[in-house]
Amino acid sequence: xxxxxxxxxxxxxxxxxxxxxxxxxxxxxxxxxxxxxxxxxxxxxxxxxxxxxxxxxxxxxxxxxxxxxxxxxxxxxxxxxxxxxxxxxxxxxxxxxxxxxxxxxxxxxxxxxxxxxxxxxxxxxxxxxxxxxxxxxxxxxxxxxxxxxxxxxxxxxxxxxxxxxxxxxxxxxxxxxxxxxxxxxxxxxxxxxxxxxxxxxxxxxxxxxxxxxxxxxxxxxxxxxxxxxxxxxxxxxxxxxxxxxxxxxxxxxxxxxxxxxxxxxxxxxxxxxxxxxxxxxxxxxxxxxxxxxxxxxxxxxxxxxxxxxxxxxxxxxxxxxxxxxxxxxxxxxxxxxxxxxxxxxxxxxxxxxxxxxxxxxxxxxxxxxxxxxxxxxxxxxxxxxxxxxxxxxxxxxxxxxxxxxxxx
Amino acid sequence: xxxxxxxxxxxxxxxxxxxxxxxxxxxxxxxxxxxxxxxxxxxxxxxxxxxxxxxxxxxxxxxxxxxxxxxxxxxxxxxxxxxxxxxxxxxxxxxxxxxxxxxxxxxxxxxxxxxxxxxxxxxxxxxxxxxxxxxxxxxxxxxxxxxxxxxxxxxxxxxxxxxxxxxxxxxxxxxxxxxxxxxxxxxxxxxxxxxxxxxxxxxxxxxxxxxxxxxxxxxxxxxxxxxxxxxxxxxxxxxxxxxxxxxxxxxxxxxxxxxxxxxxxxxxxxxxxxxxxxxxxxxxxxxxxxxxxxxxxxxxxxxxxxxxxxxxxxxxxxxxxxxxxxxxxxxxxxxxxxxxxxxxxxxxxxxxxxxxxxxxxxxxxxxxxxxxxxxxxxxxxxxxxxxxxxxxxxxxxxxxxxxxxxxx
Numbered sequence: 001x002x003x004x005x006x007x008x009x010x011x012x013x014x015x016x017x018x019x020x021x022x023x024x025x026x027x028x029x030x031x032x033x034x035x036x037x038x039x040x041x042x043x044x045x046x047x048x049x050x051x052x053x054x055x056x057x058x059x060x061x062x063x064x065x066x067x068x069x070x071x072x073x074x075x076x077x078x079x080x081x082x083x084x085x086x087x088x089x090x091x092x093x094x095x096x097x098x099x100x101x102x103x104x105x106x107x108x109x110x111x112x113x114x115x116x117x118x119x120x121x122x123x124x125x126x127x128x129x130x131x132x133x134x135x136x137x138x139x140x141x142x143x144x145x146x147x148x149x150x151x152x153x154x155x156x157x158x159x160x161x162x163x164x165x166x167x168x169x170x171x172x173x174x175x176x177x178x179x180x181x182x183x184x185x186x187x188x189x190x191x192x193x194x195x196x197x198x199x200x201x202x203x204x205x206x207x208x209x210x211x212x213x214x215x216x217x218x219x220x221x222x223x224x225x226x227x228x229x230x231x232x233x234x235x236x237x238x239x240x241x242x243x244x245x246x247x248x249x250x251x252x253x254x255x256x257x258x259x260x261x262x263x264x265x266x267x268x269x270x271x272x273x274x275x276x277x278x279x280x281x282x283x284x285x286x287x288x289x290x291x292x293x294x295x296x297x298x299x300x301x302x303x304x305x306x307x308x309x310x311x312x313x314x315x316x317x318x319x320x321x322x323x324x325x326x327x328x329x330x331x332x333x334x335x336x337x338x339x340x341x342x343x344x345x346x347x348x349x350x351x352x353x354x355x356x357x358x359x360x361x362x363x364x365x366x367x368x369x370x371x372x373x374x375x376x377x378x379x380x381x382x383x384x385x386x387x388x389x390x391x392x393x394x395x396x397x398x399x400x401x402x403x404x405x406x407x408x
Numbered sequence: 409x410x411x412x413x414x415x416x417x418x419x420x421x422x423x424x425x426x427x428x429x430x431x432x433x434x435x436x437x438x439x440x441x442x443x444x445x446x447x448x449x450x451x452x453x454x455x456x457x458x459x460x461x462x463x464x465x466x467x468x469x470x471x472x473x474x475x476x477x478x479x480x481x482x483x484x485x486x487x488x489x490x491x492x493x494x495x496x497x498x499x500x501x502x503x504x505x506x507x508x509x510x511x512x513x514x515x516x517x518x519x520x521x522x523x524x525x526x527x528x529x530x531x532x533x534x535x536x537x538x539x540x541x542x543x544x545x546x547x548x549x550x551x552x553x554x555x556x557x558x559x560x561x562x563x564x565x566x567x568x569x570x571x572x573x574x575x576x577x578x579x580x581x582x583x584x585x586x587x588x589x590x591x592x593x594x595x596x597x598x599x600x601x602x603x604x605x606x607x608x609x610x611x612x613x614x615x616x617x618x619x620x621x622x623x624x625x626x627x628x629x630x631x632x633x634x635x636x637x638x639x640x641x642x643x644x645x646x647x648x649x650x651x652x653x654x655x656x657x658x659x660x661x662x663x664x665x666x667x668x669x670x671x672x673x674x675x676x677x678x679x680x681x682x683x684x685x686x687x688x689x690x691x692x693x694x695x696x697x698x699x700x701x702x703x704x705x706x707x708x709x710x711x712x713x714x715x716x717x718x719x720x721x722x723x724x725x726x727x728x729x730x731x732x733x734x735x736x737x738x739x740x741x742x743x744x745x746x747x748x749x750x751x752x753x754x755x756x757x758x759x760x761x762x763x764x765x766x767x768x769x770x771x772x773x774x775x776x777x778x779x780x781x782x783x784x785x786x787x788x789x790x791x792x793x794x795x796x797x798x799x800x801x802x803x804x805x806x807x808x809x810x811x812x813x814x815x816x
Binding site for chain 1: 445446479480482483484486570573574653655656657658701702703704705706710711714717718723724725726727730760763764767768778781782783784785786787788790791
């Protein structure tokens with residue numbers, strides 16, 4: 001490819017080409033691979049590892065590949081000529097550029113390598129099958145600070161006002177703490193988390209939305225404005241070629257990216273079969289911290305959260321403080337132990353005998369030491385010393401004839 | 409003591425003497441020990457182990473004991489003569505008999521040995537200090553089936569309608585399952601649990617109330633009728649001599665018995681500092697299963713429950729089903745795994761490729777196999793076999809010209 005030709009192609013990438021240093025042949029090859037291979041495409045990824053993206057794409061285009069790669073790409077190659085395929089890729093780059101999106105590739109400095117590296121070797125449920133993206137279409141800021149600065153917030157679309165309030169507050173607090181809220185732009189909890197983060201109006205990447213459709217699509221349509229706002233204050237991400245329709249399996253595939261881009265995943269509300277549970281499961285597979293907010297046991301939208309916690313698949317958190325203290329111990333207030341007693345009762349810190357004496361005193365009627373000893377079961381001498389202690393703390397008052405009354 | 413004398417003393421024990429086989433001298437000695445030693449009284453228990461209750465009481469009465477026993481009993485011996493002490497004990501037995509209560513002693517067949525044995529050697533927080541009762545005043549049925557058939561239900565006095573509904577339902581379901589609800593007769597969760605159990609109207613011991621005052625006292629006074637009903641359908645228990653006033657330290661001491669009498673303890677609602685947490689802590693010390701019901705994170709009355717769960721001190725349960733499945737696996741329905749999918753969606757069980765093909769079909773417009781292959785990324789031959797499968801499950805319908813539409 002001549003320098004002039006490369007120049008043209010780079011222009012075709014649109015005004016916001018990331019890492020211009022990357023050979024546009026590489027960028028075009030990865031755009032083409034995203035076009036022909038439905039993610040996740042482990043066979044294609046292995047071929048890229050062996051041959052590099054440009055040679056891998058040439059071999060796929062020529063049909064000179066093993067069956068596993070062939071079956072992952074044949075449907076969309078569909079006997080198209082090299083020219084037709086080139087046009088498709090140019091059209092994808094143009095459609096993306098038209099909405100201010102760029103193709104971020106692993107060769108770019110802004111590639112979120114740390115986030116997606118976990119997707120190369122997932123846990124037992126994913127049978128270790130790698131599922132890192134071939135490239136990512138991105139609108140907005142860089143993802144390179146993820147996952148260390150990201151917190152994934154997910155939940156049901158059919159959320160309750162309770163869940164929406166918690167998600168909004170959580171998104172707001174997380175963004176205000178300088179971290180990035182990662183979610184999916186869906187109705188319900190996703191939208192509430194994004195909106196809370198946007199409301200924080202902080203510099204930097206407040207929130208990231210990962211789509212299950214093309215970067216040029218708005219799904220749900222009603223969230224077109226929300227998605228625009230997320231692109232402006234953070235980033236919108238998709239691994240699907242422009243024009244791709246959302247489909248159920250794509251939401252499940254997309255969820256692994258949502259889980260990978262956060263250091264931890266918080267499930268705010270989830271029904272018994274919520275797709276949200278798949279994100280929580282992916283997060284666990286990727287060794288991310290999984291957290292869940294409880295709710296009323298009478299709420300169907302809390303069943304999934306309660307099961308995650310009960311089964312030890314998620315830690316119980318009650319809000320942003322818990323989440324931040326788990327993921328950012330330095331940024332959160334120290335927590336006192338479960339059985340610790342805060343010093344906000346007058347009798348706090350009294351030894352058991354003194355407490356027994358205090359309990360035996362009557363606020364209304366002065367009692368003799370003998371009566372107090374009898375009632376408390378504390379020997380008279382010990383009662384006297386306890387009364388002295390209580391008097392100092394203004395919890396007991398002397399009366400005539402060596403009698404005492406409860407004070408304080 | 410002559411048989412005639414013993415006969416008289418047995419009569420003095422009142423009409424409902426338990427285990428008449430037990431020498432009433434033993435029963436009187438233990439009644440006396442309860443009268444003079446505020447529980448828990450480890451030193452007195454050790455003396456009883458060494459000398460037996462009758463000799464132990466005689467030595468204490470004579471002041472011929474070590475300092476630790478002396479300081480635990482001196483306050484109430486208070487220079488009383490043997491006759492005065494004997495009158496006190498006779499009065500206790502008479503007061504108890506007047507309310508239909510009996511003194512159950514370890515020598516009785518009905519003594520809940522299994523329940524209190526855990527109190528002989530408690531965990532690290534209790535410094536292993538033994539705290540088993542010297543004897544128990546009991547109204548109503550036997551406690552001998554506890555703790556194996558008992559479930560302790562506790563919670564805050566200042567409970568919410570949410571917590572009260574859960575406690576009532578839990579108490580009802582536990583009693584209906586033939587188990588015994590153990591609680592404390594307090595306002596709020598305790599009362600709701602007892603009432604739920606009473607409403608089950610089952611034979612046997614529906615519910616047990618452990619009091620922090622004398623067996624002849626009703627505390628709170630407003631619960632006099634509730635306590636009567638518990639005595640009639642179950643049992644009311646106290647280790648305090650008749651006439652003893654409730655005192656805060658006695659509630660804490662009483663809580664160890666509530667925890668010991670159940671195989672597990674369920675915390676329904678608890679504020680950040682609820683005394684209920686001491687019962688949960690005791691239950692853990694006694695190696696009982698500790699469970700907690702979550703609630704709205706916005707509710708101050710759920711803070712204690714959430715902390716117990718978050719700190720791993722309690723298992724999250726969402727109701728009677730969870731509690732029974734944990735404590736009575738045989739009596740509860742099998743639970744499906746967290747990620748299990750119930751077969752109640754037409755597409756359940758479809759392999760990923762078939763699901764991708766199904767998603768690519770349009771309910772309104774018939775599509776060609778080529779279009780479906782392009783859209784789903786599944787090769788045409790695989791699309792055809794998937795369509796066959798979908799057709800069998802009535803999820804796809806053939807149309808003219810080899811086109812297909814989504815059905816079902």
